[in-house]
Amino acid sequence: MTATLTAPRQRSPLYFAWRRFAANKAAVVAGIVLAILMLMATFAPLITRTGPSDQSFLTQALAFPSREFWFGIDDLGRDFFTRIVYGARVSLTIGFTAAAFSVLIGIPLGAAAGYYGGRADWVVMRLIELFSVVPPLLAAMLLGALTQGGFFTIVLIAALFGWVQVCLLVRAQVKAFKEKEFVRASQALGATPGYIIRRHLIPNSISPIIVGFVLAIPLAMMLEASLSFLGIGVPPPTPSWGQMINTGMNFMYFYWHLAVFPTAALAITVLATTLFGDGLRDALDPTLKGR
Amino acid sequence: MIRFIFGRLASIALTFFVVSVIIFLMMHAVPGGPFDGNDMPVSDAVKAKLNASLGLDRPLYVQYFSYMAGVLRFDFGIPFQSPGETVLDLLARAWPPSLLLGGLGVLIGAPLGILLGMAAALNRNTWIDYLASAFATLGLTIPVFVTSMMLILVFAVWLNWLPSSGWGKPNSWILPVIAYATIPMATYARYTRSAMLDVLNKPFVTVLRAKGLSERRIIFQHVLRNAALPMVTVFLPMFIGTATGSIFVEAMFRVPGLGAYFVSSIELRDYPLEMALILLITLMFCLAYLISDIIYALLNPRIRFGGDRK
Numbered sequence: 001m002t003a004t005l006t007a008p009r010q011r012s013p014l015y016f017a018w019r020r021f022a023a024n025k026a027a028v029v030a031g032i033v034l035a036i037l038m039l040m041a042t043f044a045p046l047i048t049r050t051g052p053s054d055q056s057f058l059t060q061a062l063a064f065p066s067r068e069f070w071f072g073i074d075d076l077g078r079d080f081f082t083r084i085v086y087g088a089r090v091s092l093t094i095g096f097t098a099a100a101f102s103v104l105i106g107i108p109l110g111a112a113a114g115y116y117g118g119r120a121d122w123v124v125m126r127l128i129e130l131f132s133v134v135p136p137l138l139a140a141m142l143l144g145a146l147t148q149g150g151f152f153t154i155v156l157i158a159a160l161f162g163w164v165q166v167c168l169l170v171r172a173q174v175k176a177f178k179e180k181e182f183v184r185a186s187q188a189l190g191a192t193p194g195y196i197i198r199r200h201l202i203p204n205s206i207s208p209i210i211v212g213f214v215l216a217i218p219l220a221m222m223l224e225a226s227l228s229f230l231g232i233g234v235p236p237p238t239p240s241w242g243q244m245i246n247t248g249m250n251f252m253y254f255y256w257h258l259a260v261f262p263t264a265a266l267a268i269t270v271l272a273t274t275l276f277g278d279g280l281r282d283a284l285d286p287t288l289k290g291r
Numbered sequence: 292m293i294r295f296i297f298g299r300l301a302s303i304a305l306t307f308f309v310v311s312v313i314i315f316l317m318m319h320a321v322p323g324g325p326f327d328g329n330d331m332p333v334s335d336a337v338k339a340k341l342n343a344s345l346g347l348d349r350p351l352y353v354q355y356f357s358y359m360a361g362v363l364r365f366d367f368g369i370p371f372q373s374p375g376e377t378v379l380d381l382l383a384r385a386w387p388p389s390l391l392l393g394g395l396g397v398l399i400g401a402p403l404g405i406l407l408g409m410a411a412a413l414n415r416n417t418w419i420d421y422l423a424s425a426f427a428t429l430g431l432t433i434p435v436f437v438t439s440m441m442l443i444l445v446f447a448v449w450l451n452w453l454p455s456s457g458w459g460k461p462n463s464w465i466l467p468v469i470a471y472a473t474i475p476m477a478t479y480a481r482y483t484r485s486a487m488l489d490v491l492n493k494p495f496v497t498v499l500r501a502k503g504l505s506e507r508r509i510i511f512q513h514v515l516r517n518a519a520l521p522m523v524t525v526f527l528p529m530f531i532g533t534a535t536g537s538i539f540v541e542a543m544f545r546v547p548g549l550g551a552y553f554v555s556s557i558e559l560r561d562y563p564l565e566m567a568l569i570l571l572i573t574l575m576f577c578l579a580y581l582i583s584d585i586i587y588a589l590l591n592p593r594i595r596f597g598g599d600r601k
Binding site: 126129130132133134135137138139141142143145146218222225226229230245248249252253256259260263266267270271274275278 | 302306309314317320428429431433434436437443444448532535538553554557565568569573576577580
């Protein structure tokens with residue numbers, strides 16, 4: 001009984017978000033896996049013996065995994081473990097940069113649509129509709145052919161299809177907040193719409209923005225892998241898992257390791273990022289749960 | 292309702308027009324033309340003549356309007372990569388395999404997913420729920436070519452139970468159908484679980500329980516019917532998405548379907564085929580969304596009887 005009388009300690013919303021996140025075991029494990037992958041990608045030169053494109057073991061090409069070569073040797077005499085680790089670099093860099101660009105496109109459009117409503121909203125929604133009826137992969141292939149592939153193009157293509165989610169989340173949040181008293185007060189004091197959006201509405205949308213950012217990462221990584229698999233993504237010899245899976249397919253019957261390791265690497269990375277993002281979403285904004 | 296449908300049709304027409312212009316421009320902006328391939332080099336004079344014979348020397352807007360005028364008469368032109376037939380003939384030949392495998396995939400995957408989602412929702416926070424959710428997350432996050440690769444490795448290479456590729460004997464359809472089924476199954480498992488949990492927590496379910504209705508009748512007569520709404524509306528777009536063939540599944544299992552033409556039409560600058568494929572898919576998606584919205588309105592009494600109240 002006495003416990004109810006003492007004033008409850010003030011806890012920040014972040015504390016509760018953290019508590020919710022920590023209770024989600026799958027998300028915590030996914031976060032740890034993601035952290036390990038990021039460390040591996042960052043310190044790739046320290047944990048591998050050769051460069052990713054060094055054909056140092058040509059005489060042992062296609063060797064199976066052994067104690068010396070953990071993932072074996074690929075068809076061109078390159079240490080496959082090295083290739084996989086450097087592949088993480090490509091995949092994660094593209095995932096994170098594309099997500100960053102998605103957020104950069106999504107925030108202003110979502111904020112404008114949510115705040116101004118009316119015609120601005122109509123235009124943005126038609127734009128989103130456009131992106132929802134064109135199959136992303138087809139358009140991405142066309143764009144890939146148009147720009148001849150390459151690292152930065154993939155990032156742009158992924159961002160072009162990744163902003164929709166961020167935009168919708170920001171739009172919903174801004175729409176909900178623009179009627180609140182503090183925004184009305186700000187308007188009454190003569191603040192311009194741009195100021196209100198920058199100063200009040202976007203800071204209040206920070207959790208959907210973070211969620212949108214994290215959930216855009218796996219989508220971008222999958223798009224990169226798909227395009228590289230089709231041969232219009234990151235050009236060789238840059239190691240990309242999608243590309244490796246494509247090569248592995250040709251050797252699958254005898255040299256299974258060329259197919260198994262990139263497949264597993266891609267699956268684990270995408271899965272870890274998605275679970276981490278789902279956990280973050282549930283923690284930061286419980287009302288979005290399960291959508 | 293009528294106004295709503297007409298409004299949507301107008302919006303579809305606008306979308307269709309915008310998509311067609313953008314795709315047409317992008318397609319022609321890709322460097323190179325249909326006769327720049329390396330396997331059969333032709334001299335510049337011949338190339339110019341060939342281009343002229345296909346009307347490719349005209350200004351872009353003329354080409355666009357003449358093509359779109361054909362489209363309105365269901366004439367999608369002649370594919371450059373197989374000039375002996377029209378685009379529609381080619382589609383009639385290449386689509387059935389994709390439709391068969393993809394369609395089977397959705398028709399098998401969706402019910403299984405619903406069952407899985409129901410099992411998960413009714414046994415919430417037990418191992419069944421965790422297993423089903425894990426499966427749904429896996430199915431939604433792992434790219435389909437990775438799934439296909441795993442299926443081939445396990446069932447064709449290691450266990451040697453099924454052929455890894457080919458066409459003709461139905462046993463070579465099994466693996467691609469499984470690959471196709473994973474995404475609908477995972478989507479439906481997820482949708483069904485959250486929709487059912489939503490409904491199960493509604494007060495009317497408590498009332499039904501309180502009046503002593505058997506749990507089975509509550510689930511099948513009330514909960515499922517109320518949860519079915521979002522499930523019905525995602526079906527058509529998903530069916531279209533899967534039944535137009537996946538580039539990856541068809542490449543992995545060497546299915547002679549539509550998928551390969553998505554890639555080859557872009558690579559070979561096969562403008563009529565490229566345009567036709569993208570326009571048809573866009574149109575089908577637009578219509579699928581429209582029909583889903585109409586079904587949603589018809590099934591939802593709040594919209595059906597609510598008039599235009601918002």
